[in-house]
Each structure stands twice: as structure tokens, then as C-alpha cells.
Amino acid sequence: MTTLRDVAKATGLSVTTVSRALRGFSDVTEPTRRHVETVARALNYVPNQAARKLVAGRSGMVGLVLERPPQPFEYGHFVEFVAGLSQAFAKRDLDFVLHISDGSNLLATHQRLLGRGALDGYVLLFPGIDDPRIDFLLERAVPFVVHGHQGGDERYAYFDTDNHAASVIAVDLLAGLGHRRIANLAGPATWPSVEARIQGYRDAMAAHGLAVEPRSIVHGDTSAAYGAQAAAALLADRAHRPSAIICCNSLVAAGVYEVARGHGLSIPGDLSVVAHDDVLPQVQTDLLDPPLTVTKLSLRDAVDPLADLLVRRLAGEPIASLQVTQAPDFIERASAAKPWR
Amino acid sequence: MTTLRDVAKATGLSVTTVSRALRGFSDVTEPTRRHVETVARALNYVPNQAARKLVAGRSGMVGLVLERPPQPFEYGHFVEFVAGLSQAFAKRDLDFVLHISDGSNLLATHQRLLGRGALDGYVLLFPGIDDPRIDFLLERAVPFVVHGHQGGDERYAYFDTDNHAASVIAVDLLAGLGHRRIANLAGPATWPSVEARIQGYRDAMAAHGLAVEPRSIVHGDTSAAYGAQAAAALLADRAHRPSAIICCNSLVAAGVYEVARGHGLSIPGDLSVVAHDDVLPQVQTDLLDPPLTVTKLSLRDAVDPLADLLVRRLAGEPIASLQVTQAPDFIERASAAKPWR
DNA sequence: CTGAAAGCGCTTACAG
DNA sequence: CTGAAAGCGCTTACAG
Numbered sequence: 133m134t135t136l137r138d139v140a141k142a143t144g145l146s147v148t149t150v151s152r153a154l155r156g157f158s159d160v161t162e163p164t165r166r167h168v169e170t171v172a173r174a175l176n177y178v179p180n181q182a183a184r185k186l187v188a189g190r191s192g193m194v195g196l197v198l199e200r201p202p203q204p205f206e207y208g209h210f211v212e213f214v215a216g217l218s219q220a221f222a223k224r225d226l227d228f229v230l231h232i233s234d235g236s237n238l239l240a241t242h243q244r245l246l247g248r249g250a251l252d253g254y255v256l257l258f259p260g261i262d263d264p265r266i267d268f269l270l271e272r273a274v275p276f277v278v279h280g281h282q283g284g285d286e287r288y289a290y291f292d293t294d295n296h297a298a299s300v301i302a303v304d305l306l307a308g309l310g311h312r313r314i315a316n317l318a319g320p321a322t323w324p325s326v327e328a329r330i331q332g333y334r335d336a337m338a339a340h341g342l343a344v345e346p347r348s349i350v351h352g353d354t355s356a357a358y359g360a361q362a363a364a365a366l367l368a369d370r371a372h373r374p375s376a377i378i379c380c381n382s383l384v385a386a387g388v389y390e391v392a393r394g395h396g397l398s399i400p401g402d403l404s405v406v407a408h409d410d411v412l413p414q415v416q417t418d419l420l421d422p423p424l425t426v427t428k429l430s431l432r433d434a435v436d437p438l439a440d441l442l443v444r445r446l447a448g449e450p451i452a453s454l455q456v457t458q459a460p461d462f463i464e465r466a467s468a469a470k471p472w473r
Numbered sequence: 474m475t476t477l478r479d480v481a482k483a484t485g486l487s488v489t490t491v492s493r494a495l496r497g498f499s500d501v502t503e504p505t506r507r508h509v510e511t512v513a514r515a516l517n518y519v520p521n522q523a524a525r526k527l528v529a530g531r532s533g534m535v536g537l538v539l540e541r542p543p544q545p546f547e548y549g550h551f552v553e554f555v556a557g558l559s560q561a562f563a564k565r566d567l568d569f570v571l572h573i574s575d576g577s578n579l580l581a582t583h584q585r586l587l588g589r590g591a592l593d594g595y596v597l598l599f600p601g602i603d604d605p606r607i608d609f610l611l612e613r614a615v616p617f618v619v620h621g622h623q624g625g626d627e628r629y630a631y632f633d634t635d636n637h638a639a640s641v642i643a644v645d646l647l648a649g650l651g652h653r654r655i656a657n658l659a660g661p662a663t664w665p666s667v668e669a670r671i672q673g674y675r676d677a678m679a680a681h682g683l684a685v686e687p688r689s690i691v692h693g694d695t696s697a698a699y700g701a702q703a704a705a706a707l708l709a710d711r712a713h714r715p716s717a718i719i720c721c722n723s724l725v726a727a728g729v730y731e732v733a734r735g736h737g738l739s740i741p742g743d744l745s746v747v748a749h750d751d752v753l754p755q756v757q758t759d760l761l762d763p764p765l766t767v768t769k770l771s772l773r774d775a776v777d778p779l780a781d782l783l784v785r786r787l788a789g790e791p792i793a794s795l796q797v798t799q800a801p802d803f804i805e806r807a808s809a810a811k812p813w814r
Numbered sequence: 815c816t817g818a819a820a821g822c823g824c825t826t827a828c829a830g
Numbered sequence: 831c832t833g834a835a836a837g838c839g840c841t842t843a844c845a846g
Contacts, residue, residue, distance in 0.1 A: 133839095135838095135839060135840085136839065136840065136841095137839080137840095145816080145817090146816070146817045146818080147817090147818095147839090147840080147841095148816075148817055148818080148819095148841085148842085149815085149816055149817070151840070151841065151842090152816090152841090152842095155841090159815060159816085160815070160816085161815065161816095164815085164816090179839085179840075180527070180838090180839050180840070181523075181532075181591045182522075182523045182524075182526035182527040182532060182591070182838085182839080182840090183523075183527050183822090183838070183839035183840040183841090184839080184840055184841080185523035185822090185840090186521070186523040186524050186527055186821095186822045186823065186824085186838090186839080186840075186841095187821075187822045187839085187840050187841045187842080188822085188840080188841065188842095189822085191523065191591075192591070193534075193570070193591070201552075201556040201557075201560065202552055202556065204549070207548045207549055207552045208545070208548055210552055210556075211542075211543055211548045211551055211552060214555065214571065215542040215543065215551075215573050216542075218571050218572060218573040219542065219573050219575060222572060222573070222574070222575075222582075227570050227572065227591065228570065228571055228572065229534070229568050229569065229570050229571075230555065230559050230569055230570075230571045231559060231563060231568065231569065232556050232559040232560050232563070233560075233563070234560060234563075250522045250523070250532075250533075250534070250568065474823095476822095476823060476824085477823065477824065477825095478823080478824095486832080486833090487832065487833045487834080488823090488824080488825095488833090488834095489825085489826085489832075489833055489834080489835095490831085490832055490833070492824070492825065492826090493825090493826095493832090496825090500831060500832085501831070501832085502831065502832095505831085505832090520823085520824075521822090521823050521824070523822085523823080523824090524822070524823035524824040524825090524838090525823080525824055525825080526824090526838090527822090527823080527824075527825095527837095527838045527839065527840085528823085528824050528825045528826080528837075528838045529824080529825065529826095529838085530838085815846105816845105816846085817844105817845085817846085818844095818845085818846100819842105819843100819844090819845100820841105820842090820843090820844100821840100821841090821842095822839105822840090822841090823838105824837100824838090825836105825837090825838090826835105826836090826837095827835100827836090828833105828834095828835090828836100829832105829833085829834085829835100830831105830832085830833085830834100
């Protein structure tokens with residue numbers, strides 16, 4: 133391995149000067165700089181990260197810590213996110229460390245990774261409400277950026293989708309079509325995104341003068357099974373049967389489709405369905421019959437902004453300038469229509 | 474951040490002794506060791522990787538470099554592999570760096586990553602025939618382990634499936650059922666695994682006294698489209714129509730299924746199909762009708778051996794003891810039967 | 815504009 | 831059984 137000393141020897145300059153020439157400091161003569169650069173290249177010199185890290189406190193590596201391996205239905209999202217981040221950081225000359233925990237002790241994992249001083253910063257995914265990881269990282273003053281964020285918490289850099297707006301879009305569409313009983317299969321109550329969406333749902337319903345009955349909001353996980361179960365319960369109660377259902381993702385919607393079919397209900401004739409987030413691969417979403425109307429948060433689109441935000445955070449930019457909220461996409465397909473009556 | 478010096482001060486011992494106590498060297502008194510350990514823990518001491526790396530030449534990080542982002546049909550494999558490796562290495566106290574190139578200059582990427590001295594070793598995936606990366610890594614004496622390997626090349630550590638045996642299993646089954654014309658949609662000609670499988674196919678065909686016509690071996694990529702195209706060509710030629718087709722993976726088999734259906738051929742009545750590698754997610758393989766008979770190389774099962782081999786390589790074990798070939802699984806389902814006539 | 819020197823946190827011969 | 835010292839490869843005040 134070529135070291136700075138080798139380059140110094142080869143150029144007849146000191147290590148100090150070589151280092152500064154290579155880093156492009158202005159106090160080095162232009163011809164000197166060029167000469168050093170040529171020699172360094174010829175010698176195949178690459179700065180040793182460990183040494184640089186030791187003295188400068190930067191390793192050039194950033195990490196993503198996941199609590200557990202992805203489930204099959206999340207594969208698409210996982211790949212887009214992980215592959216996207218790896219490429220986005222590589223483009224910015226940072227190496228990407230992926231750490232998938234077995235879920236046993238997430239904080240200890242972070243602590244070990246951090247203490248080691250190996251990583252310069254983190255991307256956080258799926259923050260929970262009052263997520264302890266966030267407090268931990270803030271406490272240690274470790275740079276990080278969060279995908280998503282908790283409403284009102286402006287202590288960190290984040291890239292988020294406007295979940296409130298996503299719900300408003302869905303309700304506006306359905307209410308505009310004439311639906312009055314609009315149920316909401318909202319997903320996990322512990323997710324800040326779900327919290328924000330429910331608020332948006334309530335606000336939009338109120339704006340249309342529609343009541344939100346307690347039974348209309350059903351929490352659960354993000355699976356098709358949950359969608360099916362919740363739909364079965366909602367549709368069984370004929371007196372209060374909703375004419376439209378908003379689902380927290382397309383997988384949940386698939387569950388709703390199945391149960392609706394089982395009840396002999398046609399979509400969108402008897403029941404309108406709108407979902408957030410395409411968690412199903414494109415192919416499978418297209419297979420849903422009729423094609424599903426969705427508000428969409430594209431993970432792929434989040435990858436570059438996240439890398440960008442983290443890089444800027446590492447460069448010392450103030451947090452207030454590193455908080456981005458993106459409007460959701462809206463893809464109208466064929467699963468929502470006017471109610472029969 | 475707590476350093477060795479802090480622990481030394483707190484214990485009243487020297488940095489040297491603390492270091493050796495923590496590393497469990499035998500020349501430190503047991504009570505001393507225990508005391509040091511207690512204090513270190515209390516102080517939340519974690520060794521600084523950069524410093525350790527600088528002096529010891531080890532970073533505690535290993536990497537996987539992929540040439541390009543995965544295609545949707547590979548998502549399942551990608552996730553199992555990447556998540557599996559991350560966990561397998563974490564278990565062995567190594568951090569896992571994932572680098573996904575944009576395919577522009579793979580060797581340069583390796584070179585940069587290596588020169589930086591950031592990674593201790595590599596996992597190589599999908600080696601090509603006479604893969605330049607392998608020569609590059611061998612030249613630099615960088616530890617690495619390959620998933621798969623080129624027959625006859627015993628210069629490196631690898632974990633491989635017995636591809637020759639996989640073909641023999643498939644041919645034995647089909648020939649045993651009475652098939653005489655067995656085609657082989659072998660996949661990419663540039664893959665060592667394909668090379669080995671074709672050899673196995675030829676050997677097994679010969680053993681059963683069956684001729685291998687040139688048209689019987691069709692190369693291509695690994696997609697359903699290739700399966701469909703190749704099957705269409707094979708089935709169109711009625712005079713030489715094969716009664717059985719071996720596919721390089723389940724996706725290719727899906728293409729064959731589709732074309733067979735189009736030709737009004739029933740599987741396995743009119744055409745038997747056997748595939749290697751389940752590249753489709755379980756769910757989708759099960760959806761194939763009839764269920765597909767496969768020889769299977771489980772990526773998930775490769776992850777732990779690969780991590781293990783790399784760790785042992787890093788520890789200096791000789792290469793000859795780090796070459797593992799695993800017998801393929803064989804899952805007989807319902808896509809192969811006696812030919813009609 | 816250039817160089818000598820200190821130091822980042824650790825490990826490892828080498829003395830005692 | 832324990833400690834003083836050198837050194838891994840770099841960066842960065844500090845002098846000239």
C-alpha cells in the first residue's frame with residue numbers, strides 16, 4: 133500500500149505539503165499541487181481511511197440499522213431502499229454499512245456501532261412514536277437523518293411525506309364522489325405516519341361535514357390478513373356498512389378486495405377502496421382487479437434526498453434547514469366511484 | 474468517548490496492561506483482568522476501530538460489492554442474501570458493508586475500497602468465467618470468499634453447490650421415467666455454474682445412452698421471456714419435439730409453462746419440466762400449476778457458511794481447507810411424469 | 815509557500 | 831506479571 137510518505141519521498145516534498153496539496157489547500161503552489169497529484173496517481177495512492185478517521189474523526193461510512201430482516205411482502209421496499217441508499221451514498225463518496233439486527237437489543241447495537249467510532253452518521257427508518265433511538269442519538273450528538281418524523285418534533289433532520297395531505301386527498305376524492313361513510317384501516321397505532329394520517333382523515337371528514345364513528349377507524353398491522361379481518365367486521369354490520377374504505381397500504385387493500393368478493397360486493401360499484409403506499413410490487417398492484425387508486429410515497433424517491441440531507445448534516449448545516457416534507461403522489465385508477473345510493 | 478487511557482487512569486494501571494487485560498492475554502493476573510473489565514464496562518469503553526485498524530491492519534468490516542442493483546425478479550434472492558450476510562457477520566462481530574455499483578467500473582470500485590484499507594475481506598457473488606475480480610483480489614492478497622466457483626480453479630475459498638450433480642439428478646429422474654429427448658434451457662453461457670451443469674447434463678445423458686443434439690441446449694439469460702422463447706422454438710419443431718425440458722431456474726420454467734399451455738400441451742402429460750434453483754418466491758412457485766419439480770440451491774443456506782469461510786480465511790486458514798461443495802436439494806413435485814409414448 | 819512536530823487511540827515487541 | 835516506548839498513516843496548528 134502506498135502511503136503519504138512514499139509520495140513525499142517520490143516528490144522530494146514533505147509529508148505535510150503532500151497532504152495539503154492533495155487536499156487542495158490554497159497555500160500550495162499550483163505547479164507543486166499538480167506535480168504531487170501526478171505522482172500520487174502514478175503510485176496508486178489512496179488515503180488510508182483508518183488513519184484519516186483517527187485524526188479527523190471521520191470514517192467516510194454511514195449506516196442503516198434495521199431492527200429485523202424484512203418480511204417477504206416488504207422485499208420490494210427493502211431492495212429499493214437499501215440498493216438506493218448504497219448507490220446514493222457511493223455517489224457521494226461514502227460507504228454504506230447495512231446492519232440488520234435480530235431485534236434483540238437495538239439500542240445496544242447502536243451503542244456498539246457508535247462507540248466503535250466506525251460510522252459518521254445514520255439513516256433511521258420507521259421511527260416509532262417517542263422512539264428511544266432518536267433520544268439516544270440526539271444525546272450523543274451523532275448526526276442522523278430520519279425517514280418520516282413525528283409531528284411537532286423538530287429536533288432532527290428528516291425527509292417525510294405529507295401524510296396529513298395524503299389522507300385529505302383520499303377523503304376529498306371519496307367525499308366528492310358522494311360517500312358519507314368512509315372507513316379507515318389505518319394500520320399500526322404506534323406509527324407517527326399513521327397518527328398524521330388519522331389527523332388528516334379527521335380534518336378532511338370534518339371539512340366535508342362527515343361524522344367519524346369510532347368503529348370507522350380500525351388499527352392493525354400492515355398485512356392482507358388485517359385488511360381482510362377488518363373488512364369482514366365492517367361489512368358484516370349491514371346497518372353501518374361503509375361505502376368506501378381507505379387502507380394504509382395496498383396489501384391491506386388486497387385483503388379488503390378478497391373479502392368484498394366473498395360478500396358478493398363489486399368494487400367500486402358496491403364498495404370504493406383507496407390505499408396509501410404501494411407496498412406491493414407494481415406487477416401485483418396491477419393484478420388487483422379493478423386497479424387500485426392510491427396516494428403514493430415512493431421510497432425510491434426518498435433515497436437521494438435522505439443521502440443528501442445526511443451529507444449536509446455531516447457538513448454541519450443546521451437542522452432547521454434539513455427538514456423536508458414532500459407532497460404525496462396521487463394515482464387515480466379504478467377502485468373508487470360514486471356509491472350506488 | 475472513553476479511551477484506553479481513561480480506563481488506565483481509572484484503574485491505576487498502564488495502558489499496556491489494560492489493553493492486554495481486555496484482550497484476555499494470559500500474562501495478566503485474573504483479579505487484575507476482572508477489575509479492568511469491570512471498570513471498562515462501567516466507563517462504557519468500546520475500542521476505537523480506526524485506531525485498532527491502523528495498528529493491527531484490521532477494520533472489522535467486510536464487504537459485498539454488487540455490479541448493479543437487483544432486478545425485480547431477483548428481489549427475493551437479494552434480500553435473503555444481503556440480510557442473511559449482514560446478520561451472519563454481525564453474529565461474528567463484523568460489520569457488513571454493502572456497495573452497489575452502477576456497473577460502470579467494477580474493478581475501480583474494488584480498488585478504491587481496497588486501497589482505502591477500509592475492508593478486511595470480501596464476499597464475491599456470481600463469478601464469471603475467468604472473472605477479472607478474482608485475479609485482482611488474488612494479486613493483492615486480499616482475503617475473499619466466492620459464492621460459486623469455476624471448475625478446476627482452486628486458488629480461492631468458495632462455497633458452491635454441486636451443479637454437476639444437480640444436472641445428473643434431473644436427467645436421472647427424466648431418463649428413468651422414460652424420456653429420451655430432454656432439452657436443456659441452460660442459461661448464460663458465461664456462468665461457471667452453467668458450465669458445470671451442462672457437463673453434468675452431458676455426462677448423465679451419456680450414461681443413459683441418450684444423444685445430446687446441439688439444438689437441445691439453449692443458452693439465454695434467466696428470464697421467463699427466455700424460457701418462453703426457447704420453449705416456443707423447441708415445441709414448434711414437431712419432428713424433434715422434446716418430451717422433457719430442464720430449466721436453469723423456476724422463472725424460466727414459468728415461461729415454458731406459459732408456452733406449453735399456449736400449444737395446448739399439458740404438463741406433465743405432454744411435457745415434463747424440471748428446474749434448478751427456486752428463484753421465484755415460494756408463493757409464486759407454489760402458484761405454478763402443476764407444482765414444479767426442482768433441484769434447489771438455497772441462498773439462505775449459503776449465507777452462514779460463506780461468513781464462516783471468510784472469517785476463517787481472515788484468521789489465516791489455508792485455502793485448501795476453505796472450499797466447500799454442497800449437494801443440491803431435490804424437491805420432487807408434480808411437473809415430471811412418464812412420457813405419453 | 816513549505817516543513818518539523820505533535821497527536822488521534824490503539825497494539826506489540828522489549829525491558830524489567 | 832507490569833510498564834515505557836515506538837509506531838500504524840494521517841492532519842493540523844505552529845514556525846519559519
